[in-house]
Amino acid sequence: MDKRRTFRKVGRMGNSPGISLPSEYLEKINLQRGDECEVVIDEQRKEIRIRPVQPIPEGLSPEFMKALDETHEQFEEALRNLRDR
Missing domain, CATH: 1.20.5 (Single alpha-helices involved in coiled-coils or other helix-helix interfaces)
Known part of the structure; x- marks a missing residue:
């Protein structure tokens, strides 16, 4: 599995906090602007996973x-x- 690490700051997107993702990351998981995705929060591991809706x-x-x-x-x-x- 190809794992890359980058650091991002939590910024502002409208009235909500948000994190932007590099377009190359979205391309690697076949997501583009307007696509629906699933966001999974793993509280035990303190992780958020994003994947395309199948x-x-x-x-x-x-x-x-x-x-x-x-x-x-x-x-x-x-x-x-x-x-x-």
Whole structure:
């Protein structure tokens, strides 16, 4: 996995605090201005992850995907431990 590190200051975007991202970072995860993205906050690790919203595969319902996401969140640490084995 290609990991890059950069430092940014929290600035102002309208009336809210915000952090701008270099366009090359967005390009690497296939995001561009106007795209919808998912923001995941991991309070234990003090991390924020950003990823493009993936369309729901044909034949699966939004309810199923929500249940899958909830199950993944519930067992995230166990899954991470299995992945890192």
